[in-house]
Amino acid sequence: MAQSDLMDRASQAAAVAAQYCEEVDASARFPHEAIRAMRDSRLLGVMIPRDLGGEDASLADIAEVCCLLGQHCSSTAMVYAMHQIKVSSLVSHGRGSNWHRDFMARVAQDQLLLGSSTTEAGTGGDLGASVCAIERDGNDFKVRKEASVISYARQSDAILITTRRAPDAPASDQVMAVLTKDQYTLEKTADWNTLGMRGTCSEGFIFEGRAPLEQIFPEPFADIAGRSMLAHAHILWGSLWCGIAMNALSRAQAYIRAEARKKPGATPAGAARVGAAASMLQLMKSSLKTAMQRYENALTTPDELTTMSFALDMNNLKIGVSRLTVEIIQEALMVCGIHGYKNDTPYSVGRHLRDALSAPLMINNDRIAGNTELARRIYTAR
Numbered sequence: 001m002a003q004s005d006l007m008d009r010a011s012q013a014a015a016v017a018a019q020y021c022e023e024v025d026a027s028a029r030f031p032h033e034a035i036r037a038m039r040d041s042r043l044l045g046v047m048i049p050r051d052l053g054g055e056d057a058s059l060a061d062i063a064e065v066c067c068l069l070g071q072h073c074s075s076t077a078m079v080y081a082m083h084q085i086k087v088s089s090l091v092s093h094g095r096g097s098n099w100h101r102d103f104m105a106r107v108a109q110d111q112l113l114l115g116s117s118t119t120e121a122g123t124g125g126d127l128g129a130s131v132c133a134i135e136r137d138g139n140d141f142k143v144r145k146e147a148s149v150i151s152y153a154r155q156s157d158a159i160l161i162t163t164r165r166a167p168d169a170p171a172s173d174q175v176m177a178v179l180t181k182d183q184y185t186l187e188k189t190a191d192w193n194t195l196g197m198r199g200t201c202s203e204g205f206i207f208e209g210r211a212p213l214e215q216i217f218p219e220p221f222a223d224i225a226g227r228s229m230l231a232h233a234h235i236l237w238g239s240l241w242c243g244i245a246m247n248a249l250s251r252a253q254a255y256i257r258a259e260a261r262k263k264p265g266a267t268p269a270g271a272a273r274v275g276a277a278a279s280m281l282q283l284m285k286s287s288l289k290t291a292m293q294r295y296e297n298a299l300t301t302p303d304e305l306t307t308m309s310f311a312l313d314m315n316n317l318k319i320g321v322s323r324l325t326v327e328i329i330q331e332a333l334m335v336c337g338i339h340g341y342k343n344d345t346p347y348s349v350g351r352h353l354r355d356a357l358s359a360p361l362m363i364n365n366d367r368i369a370g371n372t373e374l375a376r377r378i379y380t381a382r
């Protein structure tokens with residue numbers, strides 16, 4: 001697949017996303033039009049291997065699409081990123097299982113949309129612990145999860161869910177399973193009336209499902225998280241946050257240009273802030289690029305993906321880029337002033353800021369920093 005072809009298709013979907021993004025945000029509704037456009041241009045299955053009907057797109061390819069979508073509609077970009085994070089688990093850990101291979105082919109063929117259920121009442125954003133558990137019943141398993149947040153659950157064709165391996169397993173002994181929408185019910189327990197990322201429709205549910213045991217990934221969830229999911233999540237989230245920041249900065253630059261035209265010869269007041277924001281954006285982009293290279297290199301080095309330093313680098317990437325996103329948008333707001341603060345000018349950045357404020361919370365940076373500190377202490381005590 002040529003990168004230009006992928007980006008052409010992504011640009012068409014991004015144009016649709018841009019058209020509906022204000023409406024999606026105002027009414028906190030799912031971005032149906034943009035996701036339909038992505039399905040029509042077959043963007044949902046691009047990461048799946050070619051022999052299973054996909055296009056072998058790389059993490060860098062998907063990151064670029066997320067960044068482009070983020071420039072137009074944060075919620076659409078987040079839905080696409082979360083879907084691709086789930087696809088990455090299949091691609092990285094499902095090739096050895098017949099069921100998961102067949103399912104990948106279905107995702108590519110039917111352009112299925114995949115959701116994620118990790119967050120749970122009692123454990124919150126602690127990815128490494130579950131309360132719910134697999135209950136075996138013949139060749140099937142049953143699971144019931146108090147899922148306090150599942151984005152676009154009702155629009156998903158399948159949900160990848162984390163759970164304990166068995167009712168007597170410790171919280172950290174987790175597996176991940178794929179359940180298709182005919183295999184579970186969702187009882188809504190919480191609304192999604194939030195400051196930002198409103199179109200992700202991340203409501204709370206009681207998730208109850210039953211499916212054949214073969215739909216459980218063969219590898220423990222800890223390996224899936226460490227070897228692929230952490231890197232994909234933090235790089236793809238970071239890329240779409242980068243897109244949001246780029247759009248806010250471009251509005252600030254347009255504002256400065258307009259000011260400069262009004263008063264030729266005088267440097268507009270916010271010019272220095274635009275420069276500062278541009279340098280933060282460059283830092284963000286280079287951090288993402290370095291992380292992608294780090295991941296690609298780690299793929300070719302046995303066990304590098306499971307080292308402490310790799311996990312720390314990915315965690316620090318998330319903390320750093322989420323903070324920078326908010327800072328860049330705040331600079332853009334200072335530049336545009338009241339025109340940025342108002343919701344109805346070409347220089348508005350309120351939606352950008354509201355959406356971006358989810359970044360440090362989406363698995364709380366303090367939680368990640370706490371885990372990083374704990375890991376460091378364990379490592380140095382050895």
Ligand SMILES: Cc1cc2nc3c(=O)[nH]c(=O)nc-3n(C[C@H](O)[C@H](O)[C@H](O)COP(=O)(O)OP(=O)(O)OC[C@H]3O[C@@H](n4cnc5c(N)ncnc54)[C@H](O)[C@@H]3O)c2cc1C
Pocket residue numbers: 078082115116117118119120123124125126149150151152197200202358361362363364366367368370371
């Ligand atoms: C836009 C969006 C979409 C989402 N989509 C999904 C989805 O599709 N599926 C899904 O499963 N989840 C989803 N989530 C939920 C997300 O994954 C986290 O579960 C959620 O952000 C809560 O994270 P948290 O528990 O780390 O932080 P919070 O609930 O924000 O914070 C809990 C508090 O605990 C503190 N804390 C710090 N360290 C620790 C520690 N070591 N232990 C305990 N607490 C600590 C934090 O500082 C904070 O004060 C989504 C979230 C957002 C914002």
